[in-house]
Amino acid sequence: MRSVDLSVVTWRKSSYSNQDGGACVEVSNDFDAIVPVRDSKNPHGPALAFPADGWSSFVSAVKSGALGV
Numbered sequence: 001m002r003s004v005d006l007s008v009v010t011w012r013k014s015s016y017s018n019q020d021g022g023a024c025v026e027v028s029n030d031f032d033a034i035v036p037v038r039d040s041k042n043p044h045g046p047a048l049a050f051p052a053d054g055w056s057s058f059v060s061a062v063k064s065g066a067l068g069v
Helices: 052-064
Strands: 025-027 034-039 047-051
Touching: 034 052, 047 052
Parallel strands: none
Antiparallel strands: 025 034, 034 047
């Protein structure tokens, strides 16, 4: 597994995050093969990195309501 420097990526807040500061997820689209994800309330904390195709499938499932969210 290789290390990825996330200190210089551009983060954007998920459109599913609410406006009052709770449930805030940020993602970065700066890489082709992976999608880093972090908690916006802890920007210096850990981030998870998902394969881009897996993240795309997850987002599609959330949008379609397949996960009951």
